[in-house]
Amino acid sequence: MIQNRRLATVASLTLLLGGCAGNAIPRAAPPPGQPRATAITPPRPTQNNSLIGQNANAALGLFGKPRLDVAEGAGRKLQFSGSACILDVYYYAPRQGADALATHVDARTPEGRDANVPSCIEALRR
Template identity: 45%
Template sequence: MSPRFILSLALFPLLAACASTAPQQQTRPTTGAGRVPPTTPPPPAQTWRPAHAMNLPGLEGIIGQTTQGLAQQFGKPRLDVKEGDARKLQFSGQACVLDVYLYPPKKGEEPQATYVDTRRASDGQDVDRVSCVAALRRR
């Protein structure tokens, strides 16, 4: 075997890798009168759903309240965050931090408190919701 022949055999795989192949045409099924279905499904329709309100004893004076009703009980909120039709109000004192989440009961209506979360102001550990509410009402 000549060195040229061995060299051509060694180069053959490299040449084969460079060869182009004809692109394969993808066919998609048609529906109806020649229409082609979309390649991605449409996004799901946005439907509005009312929030499920928390139902715990001792929170009756908060759940269902509007921003104005909460401000009358606790004063001006430390934070007032709006996102879409939802709202988060945060009230704080030395003992604890109270986060109240408000959502509209019906589309287009004023948001009402549906959920309450509490934590200690010092270290962020969970505290009893009713106790925190009572402590913030006393100030």
Template identity: 40%
Template structure:
């Protein structure tokens, strides 16, 4: 009986630990949802390769693997990797970005985007 009560009490405590799941966001075709925590990356997320080139200038590296593509932009402060993936036959668009300082240490992605937009060739 004692074990049963302890088990029920533990179950009741765990039931309070659940989190609500947000419903999926429905967007118009060609638009990318902006997950929480991507403030400052609005100029990059959802862009195609031409949009990134207009923003940052010519990429310093262009890697392709199947339909996926990674464009790398380097500046005096940081390196930004933009990962582009197609969705249902559409042109590949940025779905994720990663950033680091030139020596490899972490840097805020939005700060890197801001720094790169000010480099030569960017708008």
């Protein structure tokens, strides 16, 4: 009976102390003196077509008035459409205070299937 009481006491203390342990993995603190990033970093271009790296005026000069001109957070999207395809061009400033440049271009058919971007650019230029 005494042994059962000791076992119960040890088990109770173990559970009680285990609840006080807190997180076992320490959280890393940011290095002192380094500011936190507050600005949104624009995406880096991963495509290669005639619009990438150009400002919006280049697309406007090629295609005319866009179907849509939408501000999206720190970016801008211009959408151009024709009978062959729909083209979305996304613009972000490479750094604060700089002009926004095209960083990504999507093309699709009017039915919604993916389309070839350079072919769509050529089709919309005509």
